Amino acid sequence: xxxxxxxxxxxxxxxxxxVSACGSDGKDGKPGDPGTPGIPGTPxxxxxxxxxxxxxxxxxxxxxxxxxxxxxxxxxxxxPVEDLDKVELLxxxxxxxxxxxxxxxxxxxxxxxxxxxxxxxxxxxxxxLSMPREGVTSESVGIGYIRPGNGNNGMPRTKRVMLTQxxxxxxxxxxxxxxxxxxxxxxxxATGNSTWGWHQHHHALNNDQEVVIVEACLxxxxxxxxxxxxYALNTLAxxxxxxxxxGEGGKVSKGHAALWGNYSMDMKxxxxxxxxxxxxxxxxxxxxxxxxxLFDADRVGNVDHTGFTDASCQTCxxxxxxxxxxxxxxxxxxxxxxxxxxxxxxxxxxxxxxIEVTVKATDADGKSVDIAAISDATxxxxxxxxxxxxxxxxxxxxxxxxxxxxxxxNEDGSYTYxxxxxxxxxxxxxxxxxxxxxxSYADGNAPITVSxxxxxxxxxxxxxxxxxxxxxxxQGHGGQRGGFDLGGDACTQCHSAYNWAPGKQGEDYxxxxxxxxxxMHFGDYKVKRGVNDMPTTDKNKKVECVACHxxxxxxDKVAPAVVxxxxxxxxxxxxxxxxxxCVACHSTPAAKAHMSTQGGDFNVAITPSGVxxxxxxxxxxxxxxxxxxxxxxxxxxxxxxxAHQY
Numbered sequence: 001x002x003x004x005x006x007x008x009x010x011x012x013x014x015x016x017x018x019v020s021a022c023g024s025d026g027k028d029g030k031p032g033d034p035g036t037p038g039i040p041g042t043p044x045x046x047x048x049x050x051x052x053x054x055x056x057x058x059x060x061x062x063x064x065x066x067x068x069x070x071x072x073x074x075x076x077x078x079x080p081v082e083d084l085d086k087v088e089l090l091x092x093x094x095x096x097x098x099x100x101x102x103x104x105x106x107x108x109x110x111x112x113x114x115x116x117x118x119x120x121x122x123x124x125x126x127x128x129l130s131m132p133r134e135g136v137t138s139e140s141v142g143i144g145y146i147r148p149g150n151g152n153n154g155m156p157r158t159k160r161v162m163l164t165q166x167x168x169x170x171x172x173x174x175x176x177x178x179x180x181x182x183x184x185x186x187x188x189x190a191t192g193n194s195t196w197g198w199h200q201h202h203h204a205l206n207n208d209q210e211v212v213i214v215e216a217c218l219x220x221x222x223x224x225x226x227x228x229x230x231y232a233l234n235t236l237a238x239x240x241x242x243x244x245x246x247g248e249g250g251k252v253s254k255g256h257a258a259l260w261g262n263y264s265m266d267m268k269x270x271x272x273x274x275x276x277x278x279x280x281x282x283x284x285x286x287x288x289x290x291x292x293x294l295f296d297a298d299r300v301g302n303v304d305h306t307g308f309t310d311a312s313c314q315t316c317x318x319x320x321x322x323x324x325x326x327x328x329x330x331x332x333x334x335x336x337x338x339x340x341x342x343x344x345x346x347x348x349x350x351x352x353x354x355i356e357v358t359v360k361a362t363d364a365d366g367k368s369v370d371i372a373a374i375s376d377a378t379x380x381x382x383x384x385x386x387x388x389x390x391x392x393x394x395x396x397x398x399x400x401x402x403x404x405x406x407x408x409x410n411e412d413g414s415y416t417y418x419x420x421x422x423x424x425x426x427x428x429x430x431x432x433x434x435x436x437x438x439x440s441y442a443d444g445n446a447p448i449t450v451s452x453x454x455x456x457x458x459x460x461x462x463x464x465x466x467x468x469x470x471x472x473x474x475q476g477h478g479g480q481r482g483g484f485d486l487g488g489d490a491c492t493q494c495h496s497a498y499n500w501a502p503g504k505q506g507e508d509y510x511x512x513x514x515x516x517x518x519x520m521h522f523g524d525y526k527v528k529r530g531v532n533d534m535p536t537t538d539k540n541k542k543v544e545c546v547a548c549h550x551x552x553x554x555x556d557k558v559a560p561a562v563v564x565x566x567x568x569x570x571x572x573x574x575x576x577x578x579x580x581x582c583v584a585c586h587s588t589p590a591a592k593a594h595m596s597t598q599g600g601d602f603n604v605a606i607t608p609s610g611v612x613x614x615x616x617x618x619x620x621x622x623x624x625x626x627x628x629x630x631x632x633x634x635x636x637x638x639x640x641x642x643a644h645q646y
Contacts, residue, residue, distance in 0.1 A: 050075040055148050055158040056207045058126070062133070062140040062168055067091050069129045073148050073158070080125025085110040086151030087119060089131050090160075092170075092219050092231070093142035097310075099285060100142065100170055101224035103231035106131050109151060143170045143219055145204045160204035162212050174278045175240075177213040183272075183469045187211045223285060240273055241289040251292045269329035272471050282317035283310045332472060335441035337364050339377060341450040344414055346383055346433035352425040355383035357404070357433040358416040359450065371415035372407070376440050379448050380404050381417025382493065383433030386456050388626045389559025390512075391432050391496040394423045396615040398569070399501030399511065400494050401432075403615070421615050430456050436490060449490040457492060458557060461548045468547070500564035500572045500622065512563045515580040517548070523584030545644050552637040553644075560626035562604050569620045574604030578629045599629040 053075050060069040067089065073081040086109045095101040106116040108129060117131035129146065136142075149157035165171060181187065187203060204216035217236055224230035225238075225245070233245040242257030270280070280286075284305075288294050294305045305312075315321075344358040359381070361369040371379060381404035384391050395402035404417035417435070434451025495513040503509050510516055545553060555578055563580040566572035575583075579600035583592060592602060604627065608620040635643075 048075070048079055050079075050081065050155045052076045053081060053149055053155050053158045054209065055146060055161045057146065057161055057164050060163050060166065060168075062093070062136045062138060062142070064137050065132060065134065067131045067133045067136065067144075069131075069146055069163070071127055071129070071146060071148070071161070072125050073127065073155075074125055075155070081148075081153075081155055082121065082123075082125060083153045084119070084121070084125075084127060084148055084151070084155065085153050086149060087127070087129050088147040088157075089117075089129060089144065090147075090219055091131070091133060091142060091144035092222055093133075093136055093140050094170060095224065095229065097285075099223035100218060101222050101229050101231075102135070103220060103222060104133065111152075141168050141170050143215055145216065145219060159209075160202070160216065162204045162206055162215060164207065172214050172218060173275070175214055175274050177211070179273050179275070180213050187213060235289065237286060237289045243289050243292055269332075269471055270326055271329070282313035284308065284313060285310075287313070329471070331441045331443060332446050334364075335439045335446035338439055338446075339363060339369060339374070339379075339448065341379065341435050341448060343434055343450050343452055346431045346452055348425060348431070349418075353420075355402075355419040355422045355431060355433060356416050357381040357383055357419065357435065358410070358414050359435050360414045368413050370409065370413070372409050377437055377448060379435050379437040381407065381419060381433065381435050383419040383422050383431060384493070385423045385426065386430040386432050387623070388497070388561035389458060390498055390561040391457070391493055392423045392623070393494065393496060393498045394612040394614065394621055395421060397501070397617065398619050399499045405615070421613065423612070423621075432456050432493065434490070434493070436493075447490070451490060451493065453490070453492060458559060459492075460550065460553060460557075462550045463491075465548055465550075497559070497561035497563045497577065498622070500566040502567045506567060508565055508567050510563050510565055510575065510580050512577075512580065514577075515563060515575075515584060518581055518584035523587065553640045554632070554637045555629075555635055555640070556632035560628045562606070562624040562627055564606065564622055564624075569608075572606045572620075572622055574601070574606050574624055576601050576604065576627045576629050578631050582631075595629075595631070598631045598633075599627065600631075601627065 053073055055071055055073050058070040058072060073084055075081055088107045090105045092100050092103040108117045108119045109115045117129060120128045122128060143163060145160040145162045147157055147160045149155045163169060204212045206212050221232045221234055221236040221239060222230045223235055225235055226233050238244050239255060242253055242255050243251045244254040246252045297304050297306050340362050342360045344360060346357050349356055361371050363369050382401045384401040391401060393401055402419045402422040405420050407415055407417040409415050432453060435448060437448040438445035439448060492513045495511055495516055497512045499511040501511055509519055558577050560577055562574035563577055564572055564574055579595040579602060582595060604624060606622050606624050609623040610621045611618050612621045
């Protein structure tokens with residue numbers, strides 16, 4: 001058996017290796033049919049990438065020592081966030097006096113030793129946050145917000161989301177967001193810290209992702225000062241009334257206090273900020289925000305309030321009591337409507353040497369008034385001519401139209417003012433004229449304003465829009481002019497391109513209305529002098545042109561009158577009209593160079609065209625030829641609207 005022949009061994013090996021003969025030709029057989037394809041694998045799920053998130057409060061309530069909030073979180077694609085690990089809660093409750101006072105901020109952060117409360121995921125991005133809150137019960141009332149995110153799961157923080165309005169929500173009833181927006185502009189349009197102060201980023205949203213202003217601010221700036229148990233140094237009432245903490249226990253005029261000056265708003269016109277139908281109740285908490293010395297025992301000539309309570313306030317300052325409520329501007333409104341002036345005509349005298357302005361006046365009841373007999377107001381006629389679309393200013397000095405020096409009552413009850421020192425007669429002249437003056441009332445003066453200026457001068461703005469912020473018109477010039485109340489155009493009677501009078505403090509900047517307003521609201525004049533430092537506008541932010549302007553802004557229609565500037569008669573020079581407006585914001589050398597290529601000129605040589613005898617002195621008259629710029633070729637109304645986002 002051990003003797004195996006060689007060929008037998010070969011056959012055994014061949015059989016073991018599966019080798020077989022291929023036929024006599026040595027070729028392989030035909031290929032077999034393809035095999036059945038395998039079942040495709042299940043596609044992989046792409047990873048969820050969250051770049052932003054949105055939270056909504058479903059329900060919340062105070063319990064005994066707890067604040068419970070149920071909410072949802074979804075990412076930018078509407079996908080529920082399933083791994084949330086961090087949530088901030090800010091909660092403010094009312095004190096025993098019913099004022100929002102006690103504010104706490106707490107954060108749940110999974111795995112952190114200083115984490116507060118518990119967070120339970122119910123599935124599909126729905127969470128329940130339960131936070132300990134000392135002193136609260138199921139009867140507590142307050143406000144607050146949540147802010148999920150910024151944990152270890154990579155989800156960015158959401159915006160602050162206000163707790164919803166339930167029976168336990170401390171609803172604000174004395175003001176509303178729309179009152180803030182009326183002056184500050186739409187919150188979402190603001191940038192940086194320009195219009196809402198340096199806490200602008202502290203706003204919150206509701207479940208509809210709409211901005212909440214008042215109640216978001218009130219969450220921290222409660223109705224109680226920090227020294228009395230509140231969260232912040234300044235209550236929202238203090239901020240609103242313009243009396244803010246000096247950091248040392250006292251108060252200083254700040255913020256809204258500017259309304260009395262630059263903004264020409266009456267802080268006693270409560271409806272500017274408060275809801276129109278709000279019913280006021282005298283209280284120490286509210287009154288001391290303005291009457292900061294109320295509790296000074298040595299107040300000279302005043303009642304010592306040191307031992308008084310809110311009940312004491314209402315005893316004296318009830319609806320029928322002493323100084324119950326501020327008048328909401330009623331006294332000024334009465335003065336403003338005491339007389340109604342109607343312009344009848346503006347024409348040359350028979351010998352062309354003077355201009356005559358004829359008006360009628362009626363009282364608040366529509367009865368005719370003898371203008372010559374008015375003793376509580378100072379109406380005065382004025383007139384000039386219009387050249388190159390602007391009012392020529394020969395008057396009592398270099399910066400004013402001519403004013404009446406006398407007048408006469410006519411048989412029909414009208415009154416004709418005689419303007420002696422107006423510009424001399426010119427063939428084909430366009431006359432501009434009217435009446436302005438002051439109507440006295442207890443706290444100041446209301447303006448008289450009537451003219452034909454809308455008929456003879458182009459305007460692209462609406463003075464009534466100015467009243468959104470300047471509720472009292474413009475109290476400059478002692479309340480004599482600034483007739484925003486009646487359309488605003490009275491300002492342009494003197495603030496024309498022909499006004500080269502130097503600015504305040506001898507500063508050299510245009511006094512023409514367009515450049516002046518742009519400069520004071522946006523430009524270097526504002527920046528350097530700190531004008532309007534609780535601004536509705538700020539340099540280099542989105543420009544809300546429609547806050548003042550109406551309709552389209554068409555550079556092709558800008559009056560080509562050269563805008564005069566100067567510090568005295570010997571230094572008068574000009575700036576072309578469009579450039580004078582645009583340079584208020586676009587003030588870089590490159591921007592000015594660009595304007596120059598389109599015909600803009602920032603140093604137009606001006607020489608006197610004559611001398612005029614004003615009411616008191618002689619002064620030089622400047623009347624440069626108009627200069628047309630070509631800016632409108634590229635900067636069409638559509639492109640202006642696109643560039644300025646209005």
